[in-house]
Amino acid sequence: MAAHPSAGLGTHDGHHGTHNDLHSEQGALPGEHPGRAANPVIKVHDIAWLEFFKPDLGRAETFAQAFGFVTSHRDARELHLRGTQAGAPSVIIRKGSRSRFLGPAFRAADTRDLLRLAQATDTRVHPLPQTLGGSVVDLLDPSGLRVRVVADTDDLPALSGQEPQRLNFGGDLDRVNDTQRPPCEPAGVRRLGHVVLQTTSYLRTLNWYLEHLGLIVSDFLYYEGQRERGPTMSFIRCDRGNTLTDHHTLALTLGPSDRYVHSAYEVSDLDALAAGGEHLLDEGYKRSWGIGRHILGSQIFDYWRDPDGFLVEHFADSDMFDSSLEPGWAPMSASGLAQWGPPATKDFLGMAPGRESLAELRSILRALRSDDNEFDLERLRGLLKVATS
Numbered sequence: 517m518a519a520h521p522s523a524g525l526g527t528h529d530g531h532h533g534t535h536n537d538l539h540s541e542q543g544a545l546p547g548e549h550p551g552r553a554a555n556p557v558i559k560v561h562d563i564a565w566l567e568f569f570k571p572d573l574g575r576a577e578t579f580a581q582a583f584g585f586v587t588s589h590r591d592a593r594e595l596h597l598r599g600t601q602a603g604a605p606s607v608i609i610r611k612g613s614r615s616r617f618l619g620p621a622f623r624a625a626d627t628r629d630l631l632r633l634a635q636a637t638d639t640r641v642h643p644l645p646q647t648l649g650g651s652v653v654d655l656l657d658p659s660g661l662r663v664r665v666v667a668d669t670d671d672l673p674a675l676s677g678q679e680p681q682r683l684n685f686g687g688d689l690d691r692v693n694d695t696q697r698p699p700c701e702p703a704g705v706r707r708l709g710h711v712v713l714q715t716t717s718y719l720r721t722l723n724w725y726l727e728h729l730g731l732i733v734s735d736f737l738y739y740e741g742q743r744e745r746g747p748t749m750s751f752i753r754c755d756r757g758n759t760l761t762d763h764h765t766l767a768l769t770l771g772p773s774d775r776y777v778h779s780a781y782e783v784s785d786l787d788a789l790a791a792g793g794e795h796l797l798d799e800g801y802k803r804s805w806g807i808g809r810h811i812l813g814s815q816i817f818d819y820w821r822d823p824d825g826f827l828v829e830h831f832a833d834s835d836m837f838d839s840s841l842e843p844g845w846a847p848m849s850a851s852g853l854a855q856w857g858p859p860a861t862k863d864f865l866g867m868a869p870g871r872e873s874l875a876e877l878r879s880i881l882r883a884l885r886s887d888d889n890e891f892d893l894e895r896l897r898g899l900l901k902v903a904t905s
């Protein structure tokens with residue numbers, strides 16, 4: 517497998533037609549979705565933060581600290597959680613009557629892009645509160661989720677955090693006359709990496725993100741035997757030209773309801789992730805699935821349930837792409853989620869008996885009865901096959 521020519525660099529000027537040899541079995545067939553818009557309104561630079569409502573800010577903060585966040589702001593109504601990287605907070609939690617995901621915020625290049633976006637969508641640019649600084653355009657995506665696009669927010673300065681371990685790779689010795697003693701402590705979160713969302717209007721929603729925010733698809737997945745009906749999941753990255761960006765900043769998947777699936781936060785390396793996992797177990801939190809290495813994005817991953825049942829991921833060592841790579845195409849399967857690690861759990865797949873799977877069952881019945889979405893009986897059959905393939 518060829519290494520990416522720009523590995524370790526911030527930019528490069530080589531070009532690839534496809535990345536079939538890099539991370540997927542094959543590229544698009546003639547006439548399939550191109551995975552990018554010809555002329556998007558703007559091209560966002562990154563995901564900025566996620567916003568949630570939660571009934572108990574104290575409980576949320578206790579979990580957040582065990583997970584590896586640092587509190588950057590806390591008052592009676594609001595909690596801001598950050599990683600060690602400079603920038604805006606990664607998570608904003610507001611006090612609310614029940615636990616709910618409000619939506620993502622993406623970072624635009626500058627306020628001019630906000631004005632362009634506001635004009636194209638017939639909305640307005642608003643100032644953000646003083647705790648964040650900068651400006652925002654608030655939009656609704658076709659699934660009904662609030663999507664914020666922000667610019668010029670106040671940067672929190674970088675914090676010193678966990679340094680990656682010095683590793684001896686095979687005969688390549690980086691650590692001599694010294695021991696390896698990774699600290700047993702919470703994994704230090706560096707930054708927000710991505711959010712995964714499920715929607716009944718997958719294709720409409722995908723196209724909206726490509727056309728409005730200039731995101732581009734890294735990988736498409738389709739239901740086995742249903743490729744001709746189009747993709748049912750995509751891993752989507754920012755288009756930053758030659759600047760490297762995460763394999764996915766957003767992932768969208770077709771399903772019977774519109775909901776948050778999980779969000780992922782980068783830690784420095786495998787030792788930090790594994791030791792941080794031991795700490796979460798010691799504190800009584802529940803691992804959903806891990807530790808393993810994904811295929812699409814290649815991250816080393818570990819999934820956890822927060823006290824409200826929301827899925828959150830620690831990750832390390834993810835694929836970084838520039839804008840030159842074309843989308844890969846692969847069938848969707850549970851076994852295709854990881855290169856190594858334990859099999860995907862029922863909890864991770866949302867099939868463990870409990871409130872969540874009951875709610876999903878009700879959603880399935882509702883989605884099948886309604887014509888106003890992309891989820892039908894054939895798609896349900898495809899989805900059910902994913903869990904066992």
Ligand SMILES: [Fe+2]
Pocket residue numbers: 710712778779780829
């Ligand atoms: Fe993830």
